[in-house]
Amino acid sequence: MTLSPAEPRCEAVAVVFGRVAETGSTSEIMRSVGSETKVIDLNGKTVLPGFIDTHVHLDDFGLTLRTVNMEGVTSVADVRRLLSERVSHTPRGDWVLGRGWNENVLKEKRLLTRWDIDEVSPDNPLYLHHFSCHATLLNSRGLEASGIDRHTKPPAGGWIDVDESGEPTGFLRSNARFMAPVGLNGVRPRPNLGTLREALLVGVNEAVKYGLTSIHVPSADRDEIKVTQELAAEGMLPLRVTLLPKVELLDHALKLGIGSGLGDEWLGIGAVKIFSDGSLIARTAAVKESFDGEPENEGILNDPGVFSRQILEANRAGMQVSVHAVGDRAIEAVLAAYEAALRDTPREDHRHRIEHGSLFPRGLRDWARRLGVVVSTQPELVTRNGDGFQASLGDRRMRYTYPIKSLLEEGIIVSGSSDCPLTYPNPLKGIWSATTRTSENTGEIITAGERVTIDQAIRMYTINAAMVSFDEKRKGTIERGKLADFTVLSADPYEVSPEEILNIRVEMTIVGGKVV
Ligand SMILES: [Zn+2]
Structure with a gap:
């Protein structure tokens, strides 16, 4: 498929110096094959213009591939299991980063809070990037390391979620997520x-x-x-x-x-x-x-x-x-x-x-x-x-x-x-x-x-x-x-x-x- 109006489909393509030199039928193109030509036979597979x-x-993509992958995780118990596994391999006190948790996929159907995850990581601050990439969850250690408590005001363009008693739940929306010293999207520390x-x-x-x-x-x-x-x-x-x-x-x-x-x-x-x-x-x-x-x-x-x-x-x-x-x-x-x-x-x-x-x-x-x-x-x-x-x-x-x-x-x-x-x-x-x-x-x-x-x-x-x-x-x-x-x-x-x-x-x- 060429997507070219003049010739929407062709059988073969000749390439010279990284550019398309000719398109046409296989027999036409094969005529220009010389001893130095490399021929790739695609056996009738479909070729599209490159995506x-x-x-x-x-940068976020490459760095994200190294964090705990919580995409598709369906229960709070599984979230805990994944995290404790990574925490056990992480030096005490170091941040552990995770990504991709989604409350719509969790069978509990609610946002996670720090109380869900505190137990599995008492000594390591956690930063768990929400699947929206515009919010994050910190555990209690993480909030502490970010200087956030019940008296903290959110920055402009951000929210710190709190429970009925005014305690931060650990969920930070939009610009509030930048209060943590680490983070994904606009990865910190750089x-x-x-x-x-x-x-x-x-x-x-x-x-x-x-x-x-x-x-x-x-x-x-x-x-x-x-x-x-x-x-x-x-x-x-x-x-x-x-x-x-x-x-x-x-x-x-x-x-x-x-x-x-x-x-x-x-x-x-x-x-x-x-x-x-x-x-x-x-x-x-x-x-x-x-x-x-x-x-x-x-x-x-x-x-x-x-x-x-x-x-x-x-x-x-x-x-x-x-x-x-x-x-x-x-x-x-x-x-x-x-x-x-x-x-x-x-x-x-x-x-x-x-x-x-x-x-x-x-x-x-x-x-x-x-x-x-x-x-x-x-x-x-x-x-x-x-x-x-x-x-x-x-x-x-x-x-x-x-x-x-x-x-x-x-x-x-x-x-x-x-x-x-x-x-x-x-x-x-x-x-x-x-x-x-x-x-x-x-x-x-x-x-x-x-x-x-x-x-x-x-x-x-x-x-x-x-x-x-x-x-x-x-x-x-x-x-x-x-x-x-x-x-x-x-x-x-x-x-x-x-x-x-x-x-x-x-x-x-x-x-x-x-x-x-
Ligand atoms: Zn973007």
Whole structure:
């Protein structure tokens, strides 16, 4: 499958110097085989343009793979068992980090508290990252080590959950999780460069197993940029990376005159990454109407004065901008900021991005389309947590929660991504989620009208993803002159039923003509 309108399917591809030289029938292509040519016979397997994931936190991913994995754990007893195992191998007093626990999967169906876990770790502080990645649970030792007690005030944009008597339960939401001296996402303490290098290598080598040939890395800081650059220079990157520098680096980039697009085909600078709100799962996204069951909670909107100015400056300098915006109130504020910036400095083809775009009603979609905004979103969150969204948003708002089909059919470019490590960087899973929207917990279909076709889903992870970083001239389809990046699958996703997509295996990942 080439995804090229001129020749949607072909049998064989010739690659010269890492680029596609020719596509056609096997007999045509075999004519140009010489004594030096390496021939790979795929025995009729399906080849797609290489998958691209437009939102992978690479440092978090690599570092997260080293923490206690509590994904899919179904009881408090199992949580305890996993933790005591790791604690027993950890020096007394050292932090133990875990990840991925999910109260919807626990048979107890409630948030964990420190009293659930204190017993298994009396001497080691625990930091257990909630599956939303926007909240965490500490045990009593952990709270102590973070200086949190019943008198502690939460920071702006954060909450410390308390019980009826006012005692902290250990659950810290949004910015409150940064009160701990350790943490995941924006990993603290920042690892030294050696550990970071190991983590990035683990991350990229894991990503290619899922057929990824390019990834976008949001919120890259100086160290991540530096180490990724070293890996690229040493030829150690098995896939292509677009770095989205965090906004704190904007001033430096502007002083250096660095803009989006700088780099080569292996490593490039993309949009500058800005945050406007929190997360739907942790109920901290900025919503226009409060969350169901929490009449006081309309989420958290970062200061629009601050991010609007950043957007204005970046737009003036000709940079692409990418803003994390989940709730409808956040999306509205970001679109207003984009409009103001583009009025100040009009640009023909800016492709400013909205990351996530989760609660996206019709009026805001129309506005986004008029402005030429593109959206990088995560279909897997629908199947992973659609039931949770239903509980926080109710039926009416669910109709425009991750409205992927509407966005696409109304003419907005939408790319697929994992927000890894929030979900695994597995495009086939994302494609399955986007086409089925079937809850992984209940099997119910979540907003059937927003299921996309297989072709739309595959485009989200190929050509659309390429467009989101201005790479459509060299990535996203299999065409003469483009980079020879291919994902080889065990079956043709266009031929199987959507339910069967999960049974398809990635047989091979080819980047620049080389099997990685
Ligand atoms: Zn993210």
